[in-house]
Amino acid sequence: MKVKNIKQIEPVESNCISVDSYNKLFAVGEQGNLMTHNSVSQQNVIISCLLRPENWVILGIDLKRVELTRFKKFGVKVATDLETAVEFLRFAQAVMMKRYERMEELGVNDFEDLPEPLQALMVMIDEAGELLSPTGAKALSENTKIMTSQGYKLLKDIKVGDIVLDNNSKPTKVTAKYKPITQKHYNVKISRDKDGEREEFIAGEEHYWVVYIAHPDDNIDGPLLLDTMEIKKMMTENQSKPEEERRKLKIKKVKAATAS
Numbered sequence: 001m002k003v004k005n006i007k008q009i010e011p012v013e014s015n016c017i018s019v020d021s022y023n024k025l026f027a028v029g030e031q032g033n034l035m036t037h038n039s040v041s042q043q044n045v046i047i048s049c050l051l052r053p054e055n056w057v058i059l060g061i062d063l064k065r066v067e068l069t070r071f072k073k074f075g076v077k078v079a080t081d082l083e084t085a086v087e088f089l090r091f092a093q094a095v096m097m098k099r100y101e102r103m104e105e106l107g108v109n110d111f112e113d114l115p116e117p118l119q120a121l122m123v124m125i126d127e128a129g130e131l132l133s134p135t136g137a138k139a140l141s142e143n144t145k146i147m148t149s150q151g152y153k154l155l156k157d158i159k160v161g162d163i164v165l166d167n168n169s170k171p172t173k174v175t176a177k178y179k180p181i182t183q184k185h186y187n188v189k190i191s192r193d194k195d196g197e198r199e200e201f202i203a204g205e206e207h208y209w210v211v212y213i214a215h216p217d218d219n220i221d222g223p224l225l226l227d228t229m230e231i232k233k234m235m236t237e238n239q240s241k242p243e244e245e246r247r248k249l250k251i252k253k254v255k256a257a258t259a260s
Helices: 041-050 069-074 082-106 128-132 228-239
Strands: 002-009 013-015 017-019 025-028 034-037 056-061 077-079 120-125 145-148 151-154 163-165 171-177 185-191 198-204 208-214 220-227 248-250
Touching: 002 228, 017 025, 025 163, 041 056, 041 069, 041 120, 056 069, 056 082, 069 077, 077 082, 082 120, 145 163, 185 228, 208 228, 220 228, 220 248, 228 248
Parallel strands: 056 077, 056 120
Antiparallel strands: 002 185, 002 248, 017 171, 025 034, 025 145, 034 208, 145 151, 163 171, 185 198, 208 220, 208 248
């Protein structure tokens, strides 16, 4: 199925959910055969740092108390209120400025070149885009159809603990549902040329899609995770190129789920 069009529309109430499938994919659409995504890169970065405690110190900010708070049991310091979050940021700035002064004093450009052994300091803010940006992040219209093992539900009716389907039509639990937000929205049209089958979604500009890029030489990159705006940018670039030089964005259908 190809991405046919992305057009900005009036904002609507939207939600984002997280699921516990290993790759964070879950099925959307009336037939439940298109995939959308929650990023796992954050988790991979944290685990990599935890495995190298001699090199890294992590400070987390998780005001929703969902994504980073679960790593507290592994020794990660996590701020779950605004006051502590400000303290973390001020501490990180003080450490940075102290190291800059020391680097300037010794004439080096990298803190690892300082004579004293130091750990890198990482401050990770969960959903910083949603907290700081006026547009919000990663949301789908509340009327998006989400496939469950018993048929589809509208996103606005999905609750934490509900069982939805992953990319293998296997059950995966909803672990979090975030507060509805209003943001920039785009109508995403996805269709199959040979029979006209079509799906339409209303998505936030930072919502992720699992896509493949078909190049003019027939090579295909993917699966890739691209947000709505990245897809729109690529399609806009395509319009300025001759047909034979355009890249096509495809979304692979998955096996339709059956009720159980």
